[in-house]
Amino acid sequence: MRLGVLDVGSNTVHLLVVDAHPGARPLPAHSHKAELRLAQLLDEDGAIDPEGVDKLISVVREAVQAAEDKGVEEMLPFATSAVREASNADDVLARVQAETGVELQVLSGAEEARLTFLAARRWFGWSAGKLLVLDIGGGSLEIAYGIDEAPDAAVSLPLGAGRLTAGWLPGDPPDPESIRALRRHVRAQIARTVGEFTRFGAPDHVVATSKTFRQLARIAGAARSTEGLYVQRELKRESLEAWVPQLTGMTTHQRSELPGVSEGRAGQLLAGALVAEGAMDLFGVETVEICPWALREGVILRRLDRMRPV
Incomplete structure (x- = not known):
C-alpha cells in the first residue's frame, strides 16, 4: 500500500x-x-x-x-x-x-510525543530497554519515556527552535544578553518537567530525533546523511557544550557553512542547541543516539497497526 x-x-x-x-x-x-x-x-x-x-x-x-x-x-x-x-x-x-x-x-503535543516515541521504539526494538526520547521541532520540544510502545510519560513544551529564534534572538548574531535570557527560560521550562520522568528511574537508552539534533550531531562529527540510515550517529553533551559558545558568535551565514547545516535552518541552530544542551544537562544525559525515524514514521506505524487483523 x-x-x-x-x-x-x-x-x-x-x-x-x-x-x-x-x-x-x-x-x-x-x-x-x-x-x-x-x-x-x-x-x-x-x-x-x-x-x-x-x-x-x-x-x-x-x-x-x-x-x-x-x-x-x-x-x-x-x-x-x-x-x-x-x-x-x-x-x-x-x-x-x-x-x-x-x-x-x-495533533496535540502529547500525541506528537507519543507517536515519536512509538517510531523510536520500533527503530531500536525491545532490547533498548527503557527509552528517553527527545525531539526538537520548529514550535515545540517533545519528551517521552517508557519501556513499552506507549510511553509512561510524555510532554510537549513550547521550546521549538523556530519559535524561540523569532521570539528571543533578534540580531545576527544575537546579543549576549538575549542569549542568556533565552538560556534561563529554556532551562526553567525543562526543569519543571524533569520530576515527571525521573520518578520512573534512569533510562537504558536516550534517543534524539529531528533535524535540529541531526545537524548538531553532524557539526560535532557524526557521519553524513549520504552514508545511510543504518550508520550509528551520536551527539555527546561534551561536544555540544563546546559548540554552543562558537554558535553564539556566528552569523546565520556562517552557521550555514557548517557541515550538514542547511541555509534555511541555520538561523534556528543556536536556539536548538540551547534547548538540546539544556535537556541533556537537566536530564543528566551524556550521549544521545540519533534516530532516523520520528513523528511522520510514528503516524505511519499507527496506521499500519490498525490494519492488522485481530
Missing part, C-alpha cells in the same frame, strides 16, 4: 510517500518539501495572517498533486504546534479543507 504522510509543521510542509504493509518496514518512495515557516507568519493576535493561509493552501495543493503523481492510495494529513496554537486555527483548517479537500488532523 502506498501511503502519503502530509506533515504541516512549524518550519516546513513535508509530504513523505512510503510503501507500507502491516508487519513490514515502511520504505520511503518520495519526499516533497516546502519551507513555509508558519510559526513566523503570525500576527500580533497570534493568528496566521491571510498571506500565510494563502501560502499554506498553495503548498498543500502542490503536495496533493505530488501524492497523486506518485500513486498514493491514502493520505495521512496532520498539523502540529503552529496550526494548533494559532488563534484562528479553526478558520485555517476549514479553508484548507474547502479549497484543497484535505482535512488536517491537529
